[in-house]
Amino acid sequence: MDSMGIMARKPMAADQALRLDNQICFAVYSTAHAFNRVYKPLLDRLGLTYPQYLVMLALWERDDVPVKDLGERLFLDSGTLTPLLKRLEAAQLIRRTRSTEDERVVLIALTPQGHALREKAKAVPQSILAASDCTVGELLAMKDEIVALRDRLNAALGE
Amino acid sequence: MDSMGIMARKPMAADQALRLDNQICFAVYSTAHAFNRVYKPLLDRLGLTYPQYLVMLALWERDDVPVKDLGERLFLDSGTLTPLLKRLEAAQLIRRTRSTEDERVVLIALTPQGHALREKAKAVPQSILAASDCTVGELLAMKDEIVALRDRLNAALGE
DNA sequence: CTCAATTGAATTGTGCGCAATATAAATTCT
DNA sequence: AGAATTTATATTGCGCACAATTCAATTGAG
Structure with a gap:
């Protein structure tokens, strides 16, 4: 449809902008996957997936925190975190307990094994x-x- | 390179390296999600998910290609692509046909609707x-x- | 030419990621 | 205080990602 002339002022022609190689989002997306693949064999030894590793990193800095708090630090919501945290609980790395002050809140705390895993993660x-x-x-x-x-x-x- | 001498390559303390904020992988991971969230409302209008959009970008550049070819361009395997491509086929955007030369190969080609969608994607x-x-x-x-x-x-x- | 090895897709199972919805507890507003 | 609203987590459903496996088609070695 559009040929030259009017397009001259535009920062990039629409055709060029649609090229896969020009997309920064694809660069970020494919790099995230590449990281995942590099991490996998390392994290397998810890018994963690990559998102679980991120949660553990956050908890090693500060634990005894609400799920909400973790979600804000990791940009994740309860739909992602609830099942992930249940798996970490099943692996004995964390404990999930309802806050007594506010019964809506579930506090996430590290177990001794959870703390100990930090040494292996170093x-x-x-x-x-x-x-x-x-x-x-x-x-x-x-x-x-x-x-x-x-x-x-x-x-x-x-x- | 390395004009700063040996200090530039000195690894940071393990404690620092484990901080969430110091992880480039987390930066990449969380940025990929941020992109996804920005793309979502735009791609909803095209009836595409973000990975489907990437597949369409690749096909708009070159179609009539084996699944393998797409996978190499996008760094994805058949376990991811097969169901995704079936959904694009159900949406009438692509056609999947076995190659006659090599019956193992499934060729992916754009339908007229698939080609047409490119204009809306611009x-x-x-x-x-x-x-x-x-x-x-x-x-x-x-x-x-x-x-x-x-x-x-x-x-x-x-x- | 035969049979083993390789290749390209598909399938299965697990674990995210997120929208939408549900539910119960806390807060706010009459 | 009672009703309406907000908040924190849980649940459901869909769509990736990827490892592991399967299967049929093709290639290659003897």
Whole structure:
């Protein structure tokens, strides 16, 4: 339909914008899967899936927290977290208890095994760093850019 | 590179490395979800999910291709693609036919409706660009960095 | 030419991710 | 206090992702 001329001012022709290779979202999407595949053999040894590992990371920083709290830190809702947390409970890594102050709240706390797993997990970031073939500095810089993008996307959702 | 000397490669303390906020993988993971949420209302109008949209992007560039071919372009396997493609077929956007030369191969071709949908999809990248609140140049630069990271991760898997 | 190995898809089972809905507890508003 | 609203979690249903397995078609070695 549209040929040249009027399109000259546009930042990118629509045809180009639809190319798979030009999509930053596909880059992010496929990189997330690549991370998942690199993590898998490492996390198998801990008996965790990648999302479960993220939950454990969050809990190692602060536990005895409501599900809601975890959800906000991880950008996940109860539909995802409830079954995941039940599996972590079945694996004896966490305990789920109703708060006595507010009976709607379920507090998530680490068990001794859950705390202990942290020591085994300490080796994981090293292996990921090696697989990424980047320096810590490069990764941290890229992380900051990506987080800034994520936060702008999330801000756009709120409007 | 490495003008900062040996410090640039010094690994960070294991405690720091386990912090959720320091994980580039979490940045990528949570950004992928943020993209998904931004795309959802746009793709709902096309009747597509985000992975289905990626498949259509790939097919708009080149169709009449084996499932295997699509899988390599999208980094997905038949376990993911087979049911997804059946849904696209049910939606009349593609046709799945066995190759006559090699009966193992299923060729994926766009229907007229599948081709036509491309026009409606042209508006999507603009909306994403707006939500990202970045310039095209910034996004393309970031994309290249992320793709380079993805390719190094995938290379590490092959070893 | 035969039979073992390989290849391309499909199938099965598990675990996210999220929308929509449900439910019960807490809060707010008359 | 009682009703309406809000809040925190749980449930259901659908669609990915991916490992593991199956199966038929093709290729390759002897």
